[in-house]
Amino acid sequence: MAQIQVSTVSKTFSSASNAPRRVLDGVSFSIGEGEVVGLLGPSGCGKSTLLNIVAGLDEAHTGSVTVQGRPMREQLGAGFRVSYVFQESRLLPWYTLQQNLEFVLQAGEFPRSEWAGRIERVLSAVDLTGFRDFYPAQLSGGMQQRASIARAFCIDPDILLMDEPFSALDELTARKLRQSLLDLWEKFRTTIVFVSHNAFESTFLADRILVMGHGKITHEIDLSGSPRPRCYDDTALFETSKRVIRTLEQHSVSPPSLQPHP
Numbered sequence: 001m002a003q004i005q006v007s008t009v010s011k012t013f014s015s016a017s018n019a020p021r022r023v024l025d026g027v028s029f030s031i032g033e034g035e036v037v038g039l040l041g042p043s044g045c046g047k048s049t050l051l052n053i054v055a056g057l058d059e060a061h062t063g064s065v066t067v068q069g070r071p072m073r074e075q076l077g078a079g080f081r082v083s084y085v086f087q088e089s090r091l092l093p094w095y096t097l098q099q100n101l102e103f104v105l106q107a108g109e110f111p112r113s114e115w116a117g118r119i120e121r122v123l124s125a126v127d128l129t130g131f132r133d134f135y136p137a138q139l140s141g142g143m144q145q146r147a148s149i150a151r152a153f154c155i156d157p158d159i160l161l162m163d164e165p166f167s168a169l170d171e172l173t174a175r176k177l178r179q180s181l182l183d184l185w186e187k188f189r190t191t192i193v194f195v196s197h198n199a200f201e202s203t204f205l206a207d208r209i210l211v212m213g214h215g216k217i218t219h220e221i222d223l224s225g226s227p228r229p230r231c232y233d234d235t236a237l238f239e240t241s242k243r244v245i246r247t248l249e250q251h252s253v254s255p256p257s258l259q260p261h262p
């Protein structure tokens with residue numbers, strides 16, 4: 001678990017062929033330990049760019065991102081663990097599911113004696129225990145995405161970042177995975193930041209939603225009052241998601257980042 005502080009982060013993309021474009025404009029927010037926060041906003045408003053900056057994957061920006069008061073790069077060097085789940089599973093196709101998990105455990109320098117226990121725990125959480133010897137191509141898209149969530153959790157990440165992790169899945173599979181994710185969160189209490197286009201998904205998962213537009217956080221929606229564990233049949237959640245959609249309509253206008261930057 002980790003506390004994240006994003007302070008006046010701005011990002012401008014420049015290239016020889018295009019005029020510079022400012023995509024993020026002085027973005028600031030903080031995320032508490034164990035909090036689940038969604039970044040919600042229209043296509044192109046800078047959500048993935050912001051997530052990459054939080055992950056430490058993009059350091060070409062102004063402003064700062066600190067984790068527990070120190071820059072992410074320093075924290076990673078000190079053994080801090082960040083997992084990233086993408087829209088597609090990105091499993092290594094030449095490895096079985098078990099080998100994919102072993103690969104990240106080895107990279108994370110976990111003692112071999114812990115591997116079996118860790119793998120068992122996460123595979124059973126996403127209901128894939130019987131598929132450990134399958135190759136990714138032998139798994140459905142939903143199973144592959146479940147596997148990528150298992151891979152993310154098997155290293156006990158301090159932070160989990162997810163970029164539209166369920167958007168390529170059919171709704172029933174996405175529902176199961178969101179539930180699996182929250183079950184895992186109940187066990188690990190990992191700090192989670194996710195990007196989504198989906199207002200109900202964001203309402204279902206998050207303690208707080210940061211609405212993006214104009215290259216900034218334009219609004220915050222506090223959902224910490226919605227009881228956990230969350231349940232799909234909870235009509236109060238549907239009512240809340242309607243409020244989220246209304247807020248999104250009011251605050252998630254297209255960013256000026258789409259215009260040339262002077």
Ligand SMILES: Nc1ncnc2c1ncn2[C@@H]1O[C@H](COP(=O)(O)OP(=O)(O)OP(=O)(O)O)[C@@H](O)[C@H]1O
Nearest residue numbers: 013014023042043044045046047048049050257258
């Ligand atoms: N490497 C890059 N070079 C130039 N411009 C980029 C680059 N990456 C992103 N952009 C631009 O930055 C803006 C924000 O992109 P980003 O992917 O962060 O948006 P997003 O909100 O995640 O969009 P979506 O919801 O469609 O995935 C877009 O206008 C995009 O064209």
